[in-house]
Amino acid sequence: MKKLLLSSWLLTLFFALPLLAQDITISGRVTSSDDGAGLPGVSVQLKGSSRGTTTDANGNYKFNAPSGARVVFSYIGFTPQEIAVGNRTTLNVVMQASASELSEVVVTGYGNAARRQDITGAVAAVTGKTIENLPMQSVDRALQGRAAGVQVTALSGQPGGALNVRIRGVGSINAGNNPLYVIDGVQVSDGGLSGQASSNVLTSLNPNDIESIDILKDAAAAAIYGAQGANGVVVITTKRGRSGRTKFNVSVQDGFTDVLKKLDVLSASEFATLKIENFVNRAIQTNASVETARTSAITQYGDPSTVQNTDWQDAVFQRGRLRMYDVSASGGDGKTNFYIAGSYNFQEGQVIKSDFRRGTLRVNLDHQASPKLKIETSIGLSATRLNGAIADGAFINSPFFAAALILPNQPIYKTDGSFNAPLSGAFSYNPLQSVKYETRLGTTVQTVSNIAVNYEIIRGLRFRSFYGIDYANNLDNNYRDQIVPQFASTGGSATVTNRYTLNWNTNQTLNYNRSFGRHNINVLAGAEYRQEVRETASATGQGFPNGLFTTLAAAARPITTTGTYTTWRIASLLSSANYKFGDKFLATASLRYDGSSRFGANTRWGLFPSASIGYRISEEEFMKNIPVIKDLKIRAGYGEAGNNLISDFASRALFGLGGQYIDLPGIRPSQLGNNNLSWEVARTLNVGVDFDLFNGRISAAIDAYRKINDKLLLSRPLPNDSGFGSIFENLGKVENRGLEISLKHVNIDKGGFRWETDWNASFQRNRILQLLPGQNRIGTALQVGQPININWYPTYAGVNPADGRAMWLDTLGNITYTLQTRDSRVQGSPIPKGFGGVTNTFRYKGLALEVFFQGQWGNRVLNNNGFFMESSATAGWNNMASQLNRWTTPGQITSVAAPYEGGSVPGSSSIQTFSSKQVENAGYVRMKQITLSYELPSSLTRRIKMDKIRVFAQGINLLTWTAYTGFDPEILNTEIGTYPQSKQVMGGIQFGF
Secondary structure, eight states, rough: HHHHHHHHHHHHHHHHHHHEEEEEEHHHHHHHEETTTBBBOEEEEETTSOOEEEEOOOOOEEEEEEEEEEEEOOOOBBEEEEEEEEOOOOOOEOOOHHHHHHTTHHHHEEEEEEEEEGOOOOOEEEEHHTTTTTTOOOOGGTTTTTTTTTTESSSSSSSSSSSSEEEESOSSSSSSSOEEEEEETTEOOOSOOOOOOOOOOOGOGGGGGEEEEEEEEEHHHHHHGGGGGGTTEEEEEEEOOOSSEEEEEEEEEEEEEEEEESOOOOOOHHHHHHHHHHHHHHHHHTTTOOOHHHHHHHHHHHOOOTTOOOOOHHHHHHHHEEEEEEEEEEEOOEEEEEEEEEEEEEEOSTTTTTTEEEEEEEEEEEEHHHHHHHHEEEEEEEEEEEEOOOOOOOOOHHHHHHHTTSSSTTTSOOTTTBBBBSOOOOOOOOHHHEEEEEEEEEEEEEEEEEEEEEEEEEEEEEEEEEEEEEEEEEEEEEOOOOTTTGGGTTTSSEEEEEEEEEEEEEEEEEEEEEEEEEEEEEEEEEEEEEEEEEEEEEEEEEOOSTTTTSSSOOOEEEEEEEEEEEEEEEEEEEEEEEEEETTTEEEEEEEEEEEEEETTHHHOOEEEEEEEEEGGGGSSGGGGTTTTTTEEEEEEEEEEEEEOOOOOOTTSOOOEEEETTTTTEEEEEEEEEOOOOOOOEEHHHHHHEEEGGGGTTTEEEEEEEEEEEEHHHHHEEEOOOGGSSOOOOOOOEEEEEEEEEEEEEEEEETEEEEEEEEEEEEEEEEEEEESSTTSEETTTETTTTTOOSSSOOEEEEEOOTTTEEEEOOOOOOOOOOOGGGOOOOOOOOOSSSEEEEEEEEEETEEEEEEEEEEEESSOOOHHHHHHHSTTTTTSSOOOOGGGGBBBBSTTOOOOOOOTTTTTOOOSSSSOOOOOOOOEEOOEEEEEEEEEEEEOOHHHHHHGTTEEEEEEEEEEEEEEEEESOOOOOOOOEEEEEEEOEEEEEEEEEEEEEE
């Protein structure tokens, strides 16, 4: 028996020894081609197997593999390498840095990143290289025209001003439509910070610090953010250090800004001519003395042959200075990597006494404390200071709004050199005086920072503990000097407002990532908590000794003190799973459970699921013989995400201040609570196809989607005897559907010359599906079957050739001179039917020319400035020069009515009536950017121990093609006192060493 066992053992050993001999221990070091430093965290994988390891902090690795195997080395930002082992036991690998590989990585949040080719949802991206050195104060402006499905509209031309960003349309009526912004994992608070000028919370971030911007467009991609993802998510990743010698980059720019356009208004002589006609026509109609009327007009507005003209727009607009300075240092030893950067940005506005200053400091550190423990931190600090201008309304002391409307026969200064004030006419402020003697200063300090600890529990299983903060403190100072006649009665007035925002979020997650042969899984599970607090305190005083003493302490009379406080919280459980079979089959699913303080007690928690799949057809054997197709993938996804951008206390029963009685305070009920008030839910179905042809010469992504925003918050009217006018309920429904195309193609690549084109186009439709039960409209603004935003005005029918009276169409389509309320109808929508952009890049050796066009089409907006300025000069303000085409003689064909002082011809509605006359086509094409640059040859820069020297010149918003007659067609709904946009010209130098 013993002999039999011994023989069996020897036989087994005989066969096993060769098998054991096949496995050998392979070790080595992976280094960077840049500087030879070790690379930590490089994936070292046995091809076609689950066996593998990762490099340690110094780039070293060791694992067992069969002799003759092939090993794949991969690392984000470097070109993957596949090496045959043979009989070697030592493999030292030098990896080549690759910007293209880095741009092919999509950051989806919560510490996760994926190859773009493995994404199954709808995701757009803008790389940091694309926006580097652009003269802009906020990163959201960089998305305009560069990402399909993302519409960006400037709300103001004020430097550092607010923008309106809409991802796949407008989905809500009463809740917010802004996307969620996530900067290095920190979920940033929504809205502006200063009340003295249009401002943007994203101005705290220097665009040159950005590595990538990923836009999660459909619910399948954004559902991981649950109740905050309905409007899309913008994930911003800042630059981090790489192991290697320290690299310094410096950029210096200088240039100027100028107004895009001035309105073509009447000169003093032209205005006086029209006013004489106004007075005379009224005299004829009312049987009054024509000569008396003519004399009266000349007395008020001057003799057309002698009156002096003042160009108030020239006086108010200016050519502003623009300067940008950036410096950064990055590197590390593999164990500790760093990126440190500072910047200063100064831009004078195109309107006098308006400007923007910002200084930023960023420190990003990564420390590999042990093979299992890694600590990351990002510290972003900023200080901004802006001088604003009165804007966004028909304010008679808004400098740029008033400048076009002030009567042009009035000089700026009196003969003694003092300001000519007050002025005659409806616009009585002298804007140069009121701007000089009014302070509108906003100062903000802000930090968006985080720290994260990563611990690898076992191979492939990582625990991540993340803490992020978004803190901002703003101080607004407004002072109006009594030297301005309109402010004299107050003795001077000052208001000081202090507001702060404390917003923080933390998440604790487990991430498991393993490969088993051709199978790869990535599972994420965790919990998250976010809280936001906003507080404001304000005080006003009047009666100041003079303009040298402007602090509240100098005020003789305290007028008001006020303050606000609000807060909200959200707690979440989240999970996601990604599965990949080879490179052929892809699947992603996520599930998030959110509870928010903003919603009713009965509906505080919501569940948000998503799922998407991808199938790479090009991996099939029958596709291998088609050399034209490098990559072909189809994908589909469905998901649900929530919208929690409502008032913090919309669901609560509230009490408000009820006034005072015999010096005793009082309160009263102000809002009826609703314990069933819940989330608005966005349900999105997305299908798409990605392809790459001719070995990368042509690549494209095409997506079609249908998004239903359900349970919209609407105000339902209540009976009068309820004590309340209305209550918020989840009642409405809106549909957005569209088609998005992104296409990139290399047109020429020969002899050192390369021309490539990158363009995108988005086609969208928006309509209301449901409003209040049993109702197809709410007032005139909201109608089932129409877009959320519509223009509701009567139709202008021109001018009667016989007598010069303005005509309109009534509800039956007949000509009328006297309008009724029922005569209004839909006159298009401000929501564009399409938008997009195209970039052409030409390169020859070190010389590069980039030309970027952006535009939109299919929208109509209200030119409210035109309401004032296209009225045949019938009122007490200046008009557009187009009014010179007014009706003067019978039989004349024109769209400008005959002048009639006061605007209301007996038996007719006023010329100054809102109608389709003021609703204009706001489509446009704009040369958004043109950049010419030259990078010196490396053979030359090395001689002076420099890595890079690049000189460049660029222009922003230089040309615009549009039919719109106002300042600028890039407006949201209505142009009325909007701070006009600028064009910019800059030159600069960038060098690295």
